[in-house]
Amino acid sequence: MAAQELMTAHIVSMTLKAAMELGLIDTLTGAPAGRALTADELAAKLPAGATNKAEAAAVVDRMLRFLASHGVVRCSAEEVTGPDSPPLRRHHLAEALLEGRVAFEIAHGMPAFEYMGKNPQLSALYNQAMSQLSTLVCGKMLESFTGFDGIGILVDVGGGIGTNLGMITSKYKNIKGINFDLPFVVSQAKPIPGVEHIGGDMLDYVPSGDAIFMKSVLHLLSDEDCVKLLKNCYRAVPDRGKVIAMEVVLPVTPEATQAGRFPFLFDIICLINGLKGGKERTEQEYARLATDAGFNGAIRSTVTFGGFSVLEFTK
Ligand SMILES: C[S@@+](CC[C@H](N)C(=O)[O-])C[C@H]1O[C@@H](n2cnc3c(N)ncnc32)[C@H](O)[C@@H]1O
Numbered sequence: 001m002a003a004q005e006l007m008t009a010h011i012v013s014m015t016l017k018a019a020m021e022l023g024l025i026d027t028l029t030g031a032p033a034g035r036a037l038t039a040d041e042l043a044a045k046l047p048a049g050a051t052n053k054a055e056a057a058a059v060v061d062r063m064l065r066f067l068a069s070h071g072v073v074r075c076s077a078e079e080v081t082g083p084d085s086p087p088l089r090r091h092h093l094a095e096a097l098l099e100g101r102v103a104f105e106i107a108h109g110m111p112a113f114e115y116m117g118k119n120p121q122l123s124a125l126y127n128q129a130m131s132q133l134s135t136l137v138c139g140k141m142l143e144s145f146t147g148f149d150g151i152g153i154l155v156d157v158g159g160g161i162g163t164n165l166g167m168i169t170s171k172y173k174n175i176k177g178i179n180f181d182l183p184f185v186v187s188q189a190k191p192i193p194g195v196e197h198i199g200g201d202m203l204d205y206v207p208s209g210d211a212i213f214m215k216s217v218l219h220l221l222s223d224e225d226c227v228k229l230l231k232n233c234y235r236a237v238p239d240r241g242k243v244i245a246m247e248v249v250l251p252v253t254p255e256a257t258q259a260g261r262f263p264f265l266f267d268i269i270c271l272i273n274g275l276k277g278g279k280e281r282t283e284q285e286y287a288r289l290a291t292d293a294g295f296n297g298a299i300r301s302t303v304t305f306g307g308f309s310v311l312e313f314t315k
Pocket residue numbers: 113130131134157158159160161163164180181182185200201202203214215216217220
């Protein structure tokens with residue numbers, strides 16, 4: 001990044017923060033799909049206190065044009081549209097802390113996966129985003145991790161549209177894959193050779209297999225629900241069966257480096273958008289949850305990519 005850009009980078013986030021606090025982003029997101037608004041229309045919805053609406057409209061226009069130049073919203077000569085991205089709506093983190101609630105639920109009135117079940121377009125976008133991230137992370141894991149050797153049936157719990165399982169079964173041709181996720185998610189999944197898609201709720205049951213794989217699933221859940229899910233996994237695998245979990249594992253002490261920041265960024269994303277009690281955890285915390293569910297505990301196998309680790313819980 002050029003020095004000048006680096007020195008002024010904070011102005012983008014400060015302007016975005018002000019636009020969010022003024023409700024401009026919520027007004028734009030709340031407008032019917034694709035409906036553009038003028039700066040005057042936006043200024044008319046500002047919280048009481050703008051002494052001069054015309055002046056305020058001119059400032060709103062300049063702020064949004066600046067944000068449009070960073071791709072946050074879109075501007076024509078007269079009007080503004082967007083953003084498409086719900087995470088840019090007003091944040092409720094402080095409220096969530098004080099009220100003991102989840103910020104996403106305050107903003108949207110329901111937990112994240114229920115909301116996605118009612119918004120197929122957003123769900124498709126989320127599944128695609130997860131799939132793209134997983135392609136990178138799973139590819140790196142498959143370069144070095146050998147824990148899939150000898151498995152006949154592998155169940156991917158919370159497997160989304162089956163990207164990880166597709167990559168695993170194309171390397172391990174003898175594995176039959178079962179991709180298990182919520183019914184509205186597997187209904188969006190395309191057929192994958194060697195993989196069966198099954199819809200259901202992992203907190204009710206987990207389909208049987210020789211081993212369970214799950215990536216970025218335990219971090220969604222409270223400790224109590226993790227143990228419930230891990231007990232379902234325990235019942236689903238035979239003696240000597242195992243769970244192979246991929247998660248961003250928190251170091252006990254934060255490290256102020258670019259790589260060191262990543263797990264803590266993910267943890268704050270869980271705090272804002274996750275389910276109640278969802279969080280990133282240390283290796284010791286995962287070991288305790290696994291033991292509480294009947295497993296032998298967590299073995300950290302490999303740090304793979306972008307802070308992700310593979311943890312194996314054996315019976
Ligand atoms: C963070 S995504 C991870 C997706 C995939 N494992 C990956 O890493 O690309 C979490 C997944 O858990 C699924 N999920 C959430 N609650 C679930 C439940 N109760 N039963 C089954 N799947 C669930 C979501 O639909 C989503 O696909």
